[in-house]
Each structure stands twice: as structure tokens, then as C-alpha cells.
Amino acid sequence: MHAVGNFLADITEWGWDDAPARRLIFRTDLPRAQRFLPRYLPVDADRKLTAALSDSPYRLAADALLVQRACGLRIGELLDLELDCIHEIPGQGSWLKVPLGKLDSERMIPLDEEVLTLVDRITATRSPGRPMRHPRTGAPADFLFTHHGKxxxxxxxxxxxxxxxxxxxxxxxTPHQLRHTYATALINAGVSLQALMALLGHVSSQMSLRYAHLFDSTVRTEYERALNLAKSHIGPMPTGRTQLPITDITDGGWKDAPAIKSRLAGGYCLRAPAQGSCPYANICEHCPSFHTDSTHLGVLAAQRVDAHDLAEDAENRGWIDEAKRHRTLVSRLDALIAQSETA
Structure with a gap:
């Protein structure tokens, strides 16, 4: 598109007879460049890398990387840290003062005891020497990461x-992946966009919103990993828990009970409305590891009938979210039934 646009502009300027009488290609016609999401380290890889850095014999460089991961610094900001970068604020704990960096923004990052211990170890490991000229200001500075006078x-x-x-x-x-990993962990923990901007030193919300787009893919990956792990480590079910005090439930009458209901493989679940929906209800049917075949069509069909009835019951009671959950299950069961019939 750029080449064609430049060609048409050139032949118009050169006065060619075949040049178009008006402009044909505009800026809005150009396709947007693909925007790649920040590359973060998955949880398991992050832990393995941290363990390898903690056991490294090259302590100064390894500890520098651990500080970068713990504070989300750019590599330039990391190496520009000075000896007096830790500030104690009364009533607010310890903070790391990050010097002016890529975007000429100075910021403060809260620290925990683990990072403070790490900085103390760096202070003991580094090679002391005379102050060196700061590349940005030209003033003499005592940098945190120095080795043999350099x-x-x-x-x-x-x-x-x-x-x-x-x-x-x-x-x-890459070192910048440690910064991405720090930001991704924060956004998945529920940190607000404003707080993330302050911690990363972003001057535009669009810069921080890139990490918000990671949320769906990260949650999906973690969900499947945790679900598979849970299946391999299922412990005994809790005992001695009291049931919901609903009486006179005859065969099939449980669907009319004034409670949040779910059809299970071997029975049903009743919960008080104040408890809300169980987060594990119907999780198996939506799990990517769930498989079925034509021998289970009768069970799936019966479950679909119950889910449809429960959706209508929830709608009549004004439980919109509960009705939506059952409608979603009906759609999923329809897909499973169709898949089983064609298998």
C-alpha cells in the first residue's frame, strides 16, 4: 500500500499522462501494523528462572535481574540505580526511587522485606569506589551496580x-520480559490501571492497557493448568457440613425448591440464594478435557431438560445471572449432544 501510494504521488508530481486526476490512497487506507502483546514468563517458568538466579555464582548480575523482576524496571533504569535509591517514608514503609528513564519519568515503587534484603546483599557484593560521571546529568554519582571500579x-x-x-x-x-512478567502478575492480581501506570512509569493509559489485553489469554492458560493439577491432587471431600434445610422434596420436586439449583451426575445441589452460585457447578461440562460419546446421550438429554427448566425457574425468580448460567449450560449440552450423534 505504501509503495502504490508513493508511486501514484510520484507520477502525479512528474506530470505523467496516466496519472490519476485525484488522490486515490489516503492514510486511513493503510492497514494497521500488528500490535504484539507483551511477552511474559508463565508462572512455572518464572519460578524456575528465579531459582536459577538465586543459585547463581555470579551474584551481582543475578541479583540485578532479581531486582528487575521484583520491581518491573527497564534495564536502563535498573543499572542507573544509585546507592541512596531506597527511601523510608514514615508510616508508608520502604520505597525504591527509580531515576529518570526512557520516558523522562521519575517514580517510586513500594518494596517488601525480600527486596530490601536483596538490595542489602547487592550493597555488600558491589565493589566500592569513587563516584562516576552520570551519563544523563554529568554529575558524579555512586551507582548501586559497580564491579571493579566500573x-x-x-x-x-x-x-x-x-x-x-x-x-x-x-x-x-530478554530482560524486558521480566518487566512484562511483573506487570502481568499485577494485572492478574487485580491492580487498577492507574496503579499499574504509576508502578511502570507509563505516561499514557494506552501503554498500560496492553497488559489488560493479556488477561483473557493468561486466565485461560492458568485455568487449564490449575484444573489439570487439581484433578491429579483431589483430596477427600469435607465431611460434617450441614445441608440446606429444605424438606418435602419428592422425586423431581427439587427443581421447584426456592433455592439455587444444579443438576449433577449423581444427584443435585441446592444452595441458598444468599450463597450465590457454586463456582464448581457444571465445570466439567465446560472443561476442555471433558469427553463424551453416544452411550451417554440419554444422560446428556436428561441434563439438558433439567437445565432448561432451571433456567426458566431462575428467570421467574429474577435471578438473571443464575438463568444465564443455565442457558450457557444448555448451549454447551446441545454442542456435546450434536458431537456425540455425529461421532
Whole structure:
């Protein structure tokens, strides 16, 4: 598109007879460049890399990377930290002062005891020496990461990261992925967009919103991983719990009970409206590991009838979310039944 647009502009400027009489290609006609989501480390890979860095014999570079992961710093911001970067604020704990970086923004990041211990270890490991000229201001500065009278270089940090990633059995990892991993962990923990902007030093909400788009894919990955793990570690069911005090429930009458209801494989579940829907109700039918065949068509059909009746019952009682849950289950059962019939 760019090439064609430039060609048409050139022949118009050159006065060719075949040049179009008016402009044909506009800026809005150009396709948007693909925007790649930030590459974060999955939880298991993050833990393996952290363990490899913690056991590294190259302490200064390894600890620098641990600080970057714990605070979400850019590599330039990390290596520009000075000895007095830790600030104690009365009543607010310890904070890391991040120097001016890529976007000329200075910020403060709250620290926990683990990071404070890490910084103390770095202070003891680094090589003391005379202040060095700051590349941004030109003023003498005592940098946190110094080794044999020189500043720790980006190449040294990247080399240590490559070594630790290989030890952990991971592929190629970049220092900026540690920042992405920090941001992804925060957004999945429910940190607000405004807080994320402040912690990452973003001057535009669009920069932080990239991490919000990670939410669906990250949750899906973690959901499937946790679900498979839970299936392999199912413990005994709790005993001694009192049941919902609903009496006179005859065969089939449970569907008319004034409670939130779910049809299960071997029975049914009744919950008081104040308890809300059970988060595990019908989870198996929606699980990607769930499989069925034509021998279970009778069970699936009966479950569909019950789910349809329960959806209407919930709608009549004004339980919109509960009705929606049953309608979603009906759609899922329709798909499973159709799949079983064609198998």
C-alpha cells in the first residue's frame, strides 16, 4: 500500500499522462501494523528462572535481574540505580526511587522485606569506589551496580540471564520480559490501571492497557493448568457440613425448591440464594478435557431438560445471572449432544 501510494504521488508530481486526476490512497487506507502483546514468563517458568538466579555464582548480575523482576524496571533504569535509591517514608514503609528513564519519568515503587534484603546483599557484593560521571546529568554519582571500579554493563546482565535461562531449561529470555512478567502478575492480581501506570512509569493509559489485553489469554492458560493439577491432587471431600434445610422434596420436586439449583451426575445441589452460585457447578461440562460419546446421550438429554427448566425457574425468580448460567449450560449440552450423534 505504501509503495502504490508513493508511486501514484510520484507520477502525479512528474506530470505523467496516466496519472490519476485525484488522490486515490489516503492514510486511513493503510492497514494497521500488528500490535504484539507483551511477552511474559508463565508462572512455572518464572519460578524456575528465579531459582536459577538465586543459585547463581555470579551474584551481582543475578541479583540485578532479581531486582528487575521484583520491581518491573527497564534495564536502563535498573543499572542507573544509585546507592541512596531506597527511601523510608514514615508510616508508608520502604520505597525504591527509580531515576529518570526512557520516558523522562521519575517514580517510586513500594518494596517488601525480600527486596530490601536483596538490595542489602547487592550493597555488600558491589565493589566500592569513587563516584562516576552520570551519563544523563554529568554529575558524579555512586551507582548501586559497580564491579571493579566500573559500572555493571547491560551485556553482563544479559549474559547472566542467558546462563540462568539455560540452567532453568527455558528458551531465550530478554530482560524486558521480566518487566512484562511483573506487570502481568499485577494485572492478574487485580491492580487498577492507574496503579499499574504509576508502578511502570507509563505516561499514557494506552501503554498500560496492553497488559489488560493479556488477561483473557493468561486466565485461560492458568485455568487449564490449575484444573489439570487439581484433578491429579483431589483430596477427600469435607465431611460434617450441614445441608440446606429444605424438606418435602419428592422425586423431581427439587427443581421447584426456592433455592439455587444444579443438576449433577449423581444427584443435585441446592444452595441458598444468599450463597450465590457454586463456582464448581457444571465445570466439567465446560472443561476442555471433558469427553463424551453416544452411550451417554440419554444422560446428556436428561441434563439438558433439567437445565432448561432451571433456567426458566431462575428467570421467574429474577435471578438473571443464575438463568444465564443455565442457558450457557444448555448451549454447551446441545454442542456435546450434536458431537456425540455425529461421532
Amino acid at each position: 559500572r555493571l554493563s547491560q551485556n553482563a546482565v544479559r549474559s547472566e540471564l542467558n546462563r540462568a535461562a539455560e540452567t532453568a531449561g527455558l528458551g531465550h529470555v
